[in-house]
Amino acid sequence: MTATPPNSFRSGPDAQGHFGIFGGRFAAETLMPLILELEQAYIKAKADPAFHAELDDLLTHYAGRPSPLYFAERLTEHFGGAKIYFKRDELNHTGSHKINNCLGQILLARRMKKGRIIAETGAGQHGVATATVAARFGLPCVIYMGAADIERQQPNVFRMKLLGAEVIPVTSGTATLKDAMNEALRDWVTNVRDTFYIIGTAAGPHPYPMLVRDFQSVIGREAREQMLQREGRLPDSLVACIGGGSNAIGLFHPFLDDPDVAMYGVEAAGKGLETGLHAASIAGGQPGVLHGNRTYLLQNDDGQIIDAHSISAGLDYPGIGPEHAWLHEAGRVKYVSARDDEALAAFQLCTRLEGIIPALEPAHALAYVAKLAPGLPRDHLLCMNMCGRGDKDIFAVARMLGEQLS
Template sequence: MTVVNTFHGRPDDRGHFGLYGGRYVAETLMPLIYEVEKAYDEARADPAFAEEFARYLKHYVGRPSPIYFAERLTERYGGARVYFKRDELNHTGAHKINNTLGQILLARRMGKTRIIAETGAGQHGVATATVCALFGMQCVVYMGATDIARQSPNVFRMKLLGAEVRPVTAGTQTLKDAMNEALRDWVSNVHDTYYLIGTVAGPHPYPAMVRDFQSVIGQEVREQIVDLAGRLPDVLVACIGGGSNALGLFHPFLDDIAIRMIGVEAAGRGIATGEHCASLTAGKPGVLHGNRTYLLQTRDGQIRDGHSIAAGLDYPGVGPEHAWLRDSGRVEYVSVTDDEAMEAFQLCSRVEGIIPALEPAHALAHVGHVAGRLSQDDIIVMNMCGRGDKDVFTAAAHLGIEL
């Protein structure tokens, strides 16, 4: 592991996490991302902003989310004690709303009236449409035409919430193309529009800002686990698409060097098949969507589309801070296949009465791999970052069941 004094304090003032991060956007957008950065710096220093954010998190989102000792799974795995951070119990059913709430409060401070967002599975789109409804803002969500076809319940939810869902037919018609299209919208609507990015990626200051808003997860865990188990955990586990729920859990613990952290990527049909979304495991550094990070790409530097049964993990990149944490060795990154995630999805439903989203089912599958090898005194905290209602059709199809 690289010897550093602290894993906090990054990015540097140019938005770099070591080699990664930065501001790789067209000139038209540069003044806009500086404007966001300045507004965020001011908001961060303003106690009134923190107070407003905390108030909405408590009364609207329902925070703090509980921490829960998964006793029957613990017995089954026969090793470490397994705890879930229950972020699936948030309003809208996932961690995504922590970030959309923080950013919409910022957009309001900036006097913006129109919000744009990209979405893959639709979870970030729903969380964005929700806060736009809450504050009466115009909301446009870009979504790949392929994703619209396979995530129709979320498309309808966004429309109910008053958002306009714009199908993206460019490129491969998935999340990366939705992000390209959102950037094109922003270039074309520079005055009134705020781009509400859904994960710890994009140009500086987004990776750091989204991490900060999601860090409420780890901050709560620090207090809750001490109350419940008497001490800090030994292992933290979270799934990684762009990586926002994982960084939210990990970040407040990065300098607790004794705590092991594991990020779980989607191995899809298996790393060897090439049909996966494991950019940290099997990708190479490159530049996309405003930052340098690990990417799924061809030898000629063209971006490849990934595959995962979990639409929320289906992104060819990953947040730049994860890229840096990988290289520095602070966080371990592993991958779990569709089939393993589906097994964990069913096991958790039957044994704990919690239907997890397919994304944290990946994290749980890996918890199953490590818990048995640890002692009964060890504590694992896994972020249950989303609930599985949205996935029942996908899961049924995978199991060959017609609904």
């Protein structure tokens, strides 16, 4: 608590990819040369105005950015406290924030002359976004998806197939996101020479957490500008859901050095933290090493990874991006959680009051807003990232509500 805060929360990672003790490059030797090559390619691209021009053009005309900053008037009335804004990243092409990162990474893949794209996906949002950019640039694409997630995210599976991607069901482990990531890594290690792995969350070996964050930071940069325009000042608090944490770091990062902006990352508490059936790596995990980085992980005393549980396939991951682990230990961002039932209630509330069907992922963020907002003054500006739309979830939600859709 008394540790001196760093001069800036925005200067990480260091040259070795560390955010404090977190991050790093814990990857198999086969992948290391490529990982180093990717870092060099990214450094070069970052310094190249042509790269930014191409990316900005795609973000504007293909993805539909900037996404609006919307005043959620009826939810604000309903909660009777803070003034609630949604950053409407669910309005992006493909229905979530994932396209921001996929466009950036596929441009890197092209610069590196990699002719084949792979990705892992949980809810299918990242898979759809990856399949979309692969279609747009004419590259073959393989998506690894847990068999359990394929079951609960059928619409997205079909979308990926329509886009020309091959969706490979993963049955190992719990057949969810972490197993899909294991399988994608196995593919990558086998086809490393011609394949680019588009990681969807701000995790993995360095430089992935950094480059995913950078590509997603467009969310926070826009929100900052839009809030200044609307309200003449910065927001007082930011709220975003966290699986691996790419939408959250994208919203938070441009505000990290504004000490008056409070930030809340909402993990999935599943059936309740006390039940052990959750996906809250910070609330219920310890530091460990998985999927290329050191971060907080759900694990037992022997260092075996414990399966996550969440109603939301996109949050169902036993880890969290390393920068979040660091921001937690530094005390800059507060990590909280919301249960399945709270998210489901928020999903319905938002749909009825705002006419916006949220994805189950941001429904967790909204569930925390429901706890936070009522206790805050009416001039408190709260900005929540509506990072995905809920069309993909309606079949699963119908089942949970006991409705039969044919």
